Amino acid sequence: MVLQTRLMSVPRVITVHTRSGARVHHKPNALLACRILRSGQCRSLSNINVKDKLSARYLFREAAIIDGKDFPSTMHFQVYDPATEAQIGVCPDLTPRQVDEAITAAHTAFQSFRRTTSFERAKLLREWRNLVMESQEDLATMITLENGKPIAEAKGEVAYAASFMDWFAGEAPRAYGDVIATSVAGNRAMTIKQPVGVCGIITPWNFPAAMITRKVAAAIAAGCTVVIKPDAETPFTAIALAKLAKIAGIPDGVVNVVTTKSFLKEVGEKFCTDERIKKLSFTGSTNVGKLLMAQSSSTLKKLSFELGGNAPFIVFPDVPVVDAVTAAVTSKFRGSGQTCVCANRIFVHESIYDEFCELLAERVSGFKIGNGLEDGINQGPLIHARAVDKVEGHVEDAIKHGGKVLAGGKRATEFGPHFYHPTVIKDAKPRMKIMKEETFGPVAAVFKFSTEAEVVALANDADVGLASYLMTNDINRAFRVAEQLEFGMVGVNTGIVSDCATPFGGVKFSGFGREGSKYGIEEYLNIKSITFGGIGAPY
Ligand SMILES: NC(=O)c1ccc[n+]([C@@H]2O[C@H](COP(=O)([O-])OP(=O)(O)OC[C@H]3O[C@@H](n4cnc5c(N)ncnc54)[C@H](O)[C@@H]3O)[C@@H](O)[C@H]2O)c1
Numbered sequence: 001m002v003l004q005t006r007l008m009s010v011p012r013v014i015t016v017h018t019r020s021g022a023r024v025h026h027k028p029n030a031l032l033a034c035r036i037l038r039s040g041q042c043r044s045l046s047n048i049n050v051k052d053k054l055s056a057r058y059l060f061r062e063a064a065i066i067d068g069k070d071f072p073s074t075m076h077f078q079v080y081d082p083a084t085e086a087q088i089g090v091c092p093d094l095t096p097r098q099v100d101e102a103i104t105a106a107h108t109a110f111q112s113f114r115r116t117t118s119f120e121r122a123k124l125l126r127e128w129r130n131l132v133m134e135s136q137e138d139l140a141t142m143i144t145l146e147n148g149k150p151i152a153e154a155k156g157e158v159a160y161a162a163s164f165m166d167w168f169a170g171e172a173p174r175a176y177g178d179v180i181a182t183s184v185a186g187n188r189a190m191t192i193k194q195p196v197g198v199c200g201i202i203t204p205w206n207f208p209a210a211m212i213t214r215k216v217a218a219a220i221a222a223g224c225t226v227v228i229k230p231d232a233e234t235p236f237t238a239i240a241l242a243k244l245a246k247i248a249g250i251p252d253g254v255v256n257v258v259t260t261k262s263f264l265k266e267v268g269e270k271f272c273t274d275e276r277i278k279k280l281s282f283t284g285s286t287n288v289g290k291l292l293m294a295q296s297s298s299t300l301k302k303l304s305f306e307l308g309g310n311a312p313f314i315v316f317p318d319v320p321v322v323d324a325v326t327a328a329v330t331s332k333f334r335g336s337g338q339t340c341v342c343a344n345r346i347f348v349h350e351s352i353y354d355e356f357c358e359l360l361a362e363r364v365s366g367f368k369i370g371n372g373l374e375d376g377i378n379q380g381p382l383i384h385a386r387a388v389d390k391v392e393g394h395v396e397d398a399i400k401h402g403g404k405v406l407a408g409g410k411r412a413t414e415f416g417p418h419f420y421h422p423t424v425i426k427d428a429k430p431r432m433k434i435m436k437e438e439t440f441g442p443v444a445a446v447f448k449f450s451t452e453a454e455v456v457a458l459a460n461d462a463d464v465g466l467a468s469y470l471m472t473n474d475i476n477r478a479f480r481v482a483e484q485l486e487f488g489m490v491g492v493n494t495g496i497v498s499d500c501a502t503p504f505g506g507v508k509f510s511g512f513g514r515e516g517s518k519y520g521i522e523e524y525l526n527i528k529s530i531t532f533g534g535i536g537a538p539y
């Protein structure tokens, strides 16, 4: 019976592709199907009917979107729910040649879209935003299915994603230029800002909607067109967003979504080396960021990179411990610890260390783990088996180096293979892996410190510099420490720094460029200076 159920999950036609792009189609017989299941190519025990879970069934599309149309393909990859391992659907596995069609569509659309007024683009963005919020439940359901985060968090992500549309609708008409006094008496100069052109957008799985809209809303506000490549773990939210963009009246070719898995490297290279793509905005790991930067050198593209973090969370003794724990929990366990701004190293002053650790462990032990679609769940699965292995490795390493597990510390296999119990580790030491590497999982490692100078040095002892946090009620210390922290963002007395209105981005190996805020649109604009001569002396 189990085998029969498993066999039903094997696609009716299987397309196997070679690296050279040649395709072979199979109608699997039982033997081949068994081999596929054994090889792990098809691991689901059942399929989820996503459309039945949505009120707008058309939002779930198993197609790329190029030039406003569904782009079919004969090659596909499967997408799975990390909570149940059931198959959610299949997505086109596009080759660089097919991706070329998306770039052509974006390039053609740019010729007219660049000429729209900023007011027209703002109107389109607001329309898109309204549709996204009307579809909040459906989009959140898709996010939870693809990514695993609890449904309440997924709804929050949709609202966060929509906030960038609203924000950049406001920023579009405010892309002001300057009037400049020149050194030559007869001259006058001014600047105007123009859209850079077609933008390549590469995004990770941890925020299937918000990492896209933070880039795309800014690009559209500026008058650019985009080709989005979402992560192969979470493509359906991106496709639904593009469908809503079309319904909002955003012209065909302005928002394209390409999906790929087997041709990831080649498609990445295509994004970097195609001269029609003038800007690449990437959110993901530092290693991939370095590769994309190297690959882009031949085309000298404008680049924005939001890369990995390893956030310190510093607790000084002048704040109530309960407030510090609440902020630490908010920062650490968002998305089961899988956000780039999650606290990774919690530094607590020795005078309140034991109390903090105990209260943190008590809070974390009360978390409700499970399938994010169920009521009341606040910790879902991790994205895949590799993520669980990494978390397990960090916990084992911490124990080996003297760390004491106060909560969790083990896989939560009773919920499924991708679950890990939210964990608190006391007596964390700088020699542990967790000090140097982002865990990207639900592990709170708590370090003890004695002096301000010591903790600032410890916090800055990282090759990345994205978010950082400090808790203190001493205003002088807040300024002093915030200014010394080598990070792009500092949260003082809060565990959340993300907001459409504030600049988001890092320093060091966390990348460069800023998203959101009044600076976000600048990443998609070129400044042109226009000098008028022969005007005469100024009055
Ligand atoms: N700074 C931020 O805003 C931010 C946000 C989310 C995640 N992150 C970072 O991302 C990392 C985890 O995410 P991840 O595992 O998905 O990262 P990743 O770098 O593996 O993947 C990110 C995206 O890049 C794509 N990609 C991978 N290899 C590629 C290649 N050779 N060419 C082109 N595209 C390629 C992936 O398909 C995905 O779409 C963490 O380090 C995290 O801190 C940073």
Ligand SMILES: O=CCCC(=O)O
Binding pocket: 206, 207, 210, 338, 339, 340, 341, 498, 504
């Ligand atoms: O994971 C990175 C982005 C998280 C955020 O925007 O708050």
